[in-house]
Amino acid sequence: MAKNQSALDVIVSLAKRRGFVFQSSEVYGGLNGCWDFGPLGVELLRNYKDAWWRAMTLRDDVVGLDAAILMHPRTWEASGHTDSFSDPMIDSKTSKKRHRADTLIEEFIQRLRKKKKTERADAIEARLEQAREAEDFYNIIAEEEIPDPDTGTCDWTEVRNFNLMFKTFVGPLEDESSAVYLRPETAQGIFVNFKNVLDSSRQKIPFGIAQIGKSFRNEINTKYFLFRTREFEQMEMQYFVKPGEEMEWYERWREERWNFYLNLGFNEDSLRRKEHAKLAHYANAAEDIEFHFPFGWGEIEGIHSRTDFDLQRHQEFSGKKMEFVDTVTRDRFVPYVVETAAGCTRGFMAVLCQAYNVESVEGDNGKSEERTVLKFHPKLAPIKAAVFPLVKRDGMPEFAHKLYKDLQRSFTVQYDESGAVGRRYRRQDEIGTPYCFTVDTDSLSDGTVTARDRDTMEQVRIPADGALNWLRDKLDA
Ligand code: GAP
Numbered sequence: 220m221a222k223n224q225s226a227l228d229v230i231v232s233l234a235k236r237r238g239f240v241f242q243s244s245e246v247y248g249g250l251n252g253c254w255d256f257g258p259l260g261v262e263l264l265r266n267y268k269d270a271w272w273r274a275m276t277l278r279d280d281v282v283g284l285d286a287a288i289l290m291h292p293r294t295w296e297a298s299g300h301t302d303s304f305s306d307p308m309i310d311s312k313t314s315k316k317r318h319r320a321d322t323l324i325e326e327f328i329q330r331l332r333k334k335k336k337t338e339r340a341d342a343i344e345a346r347l348e349q350a351r352e353a354e355d356f357y358n359i360i361a362e363e364e365i366p367d368p369d370t371g372t373c374d375w376t377e378v379r380n381f382n383l384m385f386k387t388f389v390g391p392l393e394d395e396s397s398a399v400y401l402r403p404e405t406a407q408g409i410f411v412n413f414k415n416v417l418d419s420s421r422q423k424i425p426f427g428i429a430q431i432g433k434s435f436r437n438e439i440n441t442k443y444f445l446f447r448t449r450e451f452e453q454m455e456m457q458y459f460v461k462p463g464e465e466m467e468w469y470e471r472w473r474e475e476r477w478n479f480y481l482n483l484g485f486n487e488d489s490l491r492r493k494e495h496a497k498l499a500h501y502a503n504a505a506e507d508i509e510f511h512f513p514f515g516w517g518e519i520e521g522i523h524s525r526t527d528f529d530l531q532r533h534q535e536f537s538g539k540k541m542e543f544v545d546t547v548t549r550d551r552f553v554p555y556v557v558e559t560a561a562g563c564t565r566g567f568m569a570v571l572c573q574a575y576n577v578e579s580v581e582g583d584n585g586k587s588e589e590r591t592v593l594k595f596h597p598k599l600a601p602i603k604a605a606v607f608p609l610v611k612r613d614g615m616p617e618f619a620h621k622l623y624k625d626l627q628r629s630f631t632v633q634y635d636e637s638g639a640v641g642r643r644y645r646r647q648d649e650i651g652t653p654y655c656f657t658v659d660t661d662s663l664s665d666g667t668v669t670a671r672d673r674d675t676m677e678q679v680r681i682p683a684d685g686a687l688n689w690l691r692d693k694l695d696a
Pocket of ligand 1: 403404405406436438445446447448449450451452453455518519520521558560561562563564565566
């Protein structure tokens with residue numbers, strides 16, 4: 220995978236052309252920070268979510284939940300989002316454009332580095348680290364005369380905090396008494412249901428609750444395709460443990476989550492762990508799993524040991540006990556929480572970037588040609604197999620169509636009879652279909668078909684009536 224911005228453009232364009240992802244409301248000029256998943260995208264996304272769901276819940280100690288997106292506004296007071304879920308923003312008085320103050324400085328540093336002004340870039344970077352601690356970005360922008368990238372002028376407003384939660388109203392009255400927020404994370408739906416799940420399931424501490432769902436953040440700067448969007452999906456799991464046992468579970472979940480990505484075909488070189496240099500006030504350990512996107516490293520998941528902060532706050536704000544009572548020891552405590560918080564749509568983008576390959580291969584005419592291939596893990600591939608008749612005559616289409624229909628009862632498959640067979644293979648490579656079956660003259664006499672592997676491009680002959688089991692075995696392997 221090429222590691223620069225234009226490599227990302229190529230992937231975005233393939234994603235659109237082949238029906239993975241479209242800009243939201245594109246016919247009206249698009250809506251920034253929102254994306255739609257097309258026919259292949261929706262399959263890939265479902266497979267990715269399914270892989271996570273199975274990894275997290277096919278075990279004794281984790282159960283699922285699907286909480287509402289709209290929650291009681293007190294939830295966000297308790298969690299701290301109403302007061303402090305904000306980004307520092309600054310407006311240019313000339314272009315009237317709004318920027319995230321820290322991003323504006325980061326991008327200025329990048330521009331300096333490109334121009335080889337390393338000393339100045341280093342100096343501003345060091346100031347930026349201090350500014351993050353003090354949450355004071357204005358002085359750097361003013362003193363370093365960081366210009367508006369659109370106009371080159373340096374005429375800025377003060378830096379103000381901008382709450383990232385989307386506000387809306389329940390019922391017919393649009394006043395503060397009816398104001399609610401679209402959830403900015405799925406986690407709080409889990410915390411407020413902790414007692415419900417505990418009381419209604421046979422779980423005991425330690426146990427976890429897993430959830431996949433939409434979250435919304437009114438990001439000031441949306442960025443890099445699906446990386447930072449305003450509407451996105453998360454896959455979160457909160458694991459409730461006895462105080463004092465959280466570090467053991469934190470270590471276990473760090474390993475589990477790292478292996479999840481390796482098991483889905485992520486290359487170890489394109490992943491790294493990043494420990495948080497500065498912990499949130501409620502956390503006693505935290506690390507991110509980062510993926511090397513075409514634009515650089517970016518977080519795809521956070522693993523956090525959050526102490527009992529969230530349950531204590533909901534206990535305080537709701538007046539309802541959030542305790543676990545051990546029936547044997549009679550111990551009573553508010554559990555500590557280890558959280559695994561993965562981005563689903565951001566992870567989808569990582570899957571797409573990881574899978575994207577351009578290779579030089581031998582074409583039908585013996586000459587070398589380029590093929591674009593999405594090397595998805597077969598479990599994630601949106602289409603599991605394609606069926607082709609070699610030519611559109613002599614009974615081959617009928618034979619191939621019957622095989623296609625047989626496979627379709629169990630898997631997402633495509634039938635294609637148009638163009639040279641080499642071109643049909645390329646079309647499937649480009650959408651990441653791991654296997655293709657081709658029906659030819661021999662098929663009609665001996666009932667066999669050619670099975671072709673996407674990655675090795677090797678072909679083997681197998682009985683057509685064994686193709687379903689052959690495919691199942693391959694996908695299960
Ligand atoms: N409950 C903890 C929590 O929400 P987070 O680090 O803010 O933690 C978890 O979010 C994951 O959600 C991130 O690692 C990222 O993959 C994804 N995510 C967060 N904001 C996002 C955005 N604006 N667009 C796409 N994905 C986002």
